[in-house]
Amino acid sequence: MYTHILFPTDGSDPAESVLEYALQIASEHEATIHVLNVADTGRDSLTTIRGKVIDVLEEEGQEIVDEAAQRARARDVAVVSEVLQGDPYRTIVDYSEQSDIDCIVMPTHGRRGIQRFLLGSVTERVINTAAVPVIAVNPDRDRPLAYPSQRVLVPTDGSRGAELALTEGIDVARATGATLHLLHVVETGNLGPDARSALKENELTGRANEIMAEAAETVEEASVEAVTSVIEHGEPSNVIRNYIDENEIELAILGTHGQTDFSRYVMGGVSAKLVRTSPVPVMWVREPGSDVTPDS
Structure with a gap:
């Protein structure tokens, strides 16, 4: 690999x-x-x-x-x-x-x-x-590092960046025999209690089901048998960290760009929080042509 x-x-x-x-x-x-x-x-x-x-x-x-x-x-x-x-x-x-x-x-x-x-x-x-x-x-992690990983997490939002992360996750799972965990987070933190917000949440949940079905189909076509698929609601970085802890994830793989509310993977957003606080290594897969030009 x-x-x-x-x-x-x-x-x-x-x-x-x-x-x-x-x-x-x-x-x-x-x-x-x-x-x-x-x-x-x-x-x-x-x-x-x-x-x-x-x-x-x-x-x-x-x-x-x-x-x-x-x-x-x-x-x-x-x-x-x-x-x-x-x-x-x-x-x-x-x-x-x-x-x-x-x-x-x-x-x-x-x-x-x-x-x-x-x-x-x-x-x-x-x-x-x-x-x-x-x-x-993160050198300040509490957990010992272990590779090959037995449990690999790929949060997905249906974007091109997420597709690349999923492809990398499939390759890792096939090469190491790891169980692949697929996670989609429906971000509900900005939704209010009114009817319009309820409709918006229903739309996000419907889209989440579509995204997860597409991801699961991709994994099935790649003949990866050990797969867990979960849809959660909440603030993305917190949900991902909690999922890592609760499911003893050893490696997370994410794309650095996306298109939906969940996929704000530019530094300073969800990604920066995850890199700084993740108790496990995070692999970042960048979408070609999605350069974020750093300051010199």
């Missing part, structure tokens, strides 16, 4: 804890893991004594990737290590394209909690621009 997996790292404790998960994925799929450290040479603080600072950053980066590569080899995982200069998120995305990466695994934050992989900075930008799935892992 995956042949080349990219693991960007800054050598922090959060990143190191996520490395183990990346190695589990690589080992399961007999993939090569690419360990990348980016010497951030775009910061204003490097304008003075620039050469010496860059040399130090690259030396530190080499130590970081060498240590990670050693851990990979100890698990008999093929590894490629690289230290590059540049803007972190752009360098990560460019490397993924140039190296035929199939999947990127990275923490939601890294060194000192705010310096390198802060959500809203590098991880968010990679999710918004990478052409391959990105698995964002």
Whole structure:
């Protein structure tokens, strides 16, 4: 399923804890893991004594990737290590394209909690621009990480982004034997008590049934037998988190764009809440051509 997996790292404790998960994925799929450290040479603080600072950053980066590569080899995982200069998120995305990466695994934050992989900075930008799935892992989770996952959740809203997430979920389920959980959330938080709101809720519920039937048909055609389909009502991010907890989900897969009220998967909305608070890794699958251009 995956042949080349990219693991960007800054050598922090959060990143190191996520490395183990990346190695589990690589080992399961007999993939090569690419360990990348980016010497951030775009910061204003490097304008003075620039050469010496860059040399130090690259030396530190080499130590970081060498240590990670050693851990990979100890698990008999093929590894490629690289230290590059540049803007972190752009360098990560460019490397993924140039190296035929199939999947990127990275923490939601890294060194000192705010310096390198802060959500809203590098991880968010990679999710918004990478052409391959990105698995964002919260290093502050309470649960141990486990791959291959036995229970995989795909929230769906019938959008193109959700279709791509479902395709990825089907591939994961077929490759690992996981049970696939399909979830649609009818967002009722903005509905009032009047008759018009009742009619609106009925319309949303009817559409939810159509969406779930279409998703279930797609899964059936893919010959995935272990499937659970659920329609819930409420605020999407809360419903998804609760479903993850109550059903012992180990991996969630979502599209980053959609069309219905539920699918506000642009950063700052439902997706940002999920990435920050999810107790399990979240794989983001971006709809081609749906770039959200980050600020430089």
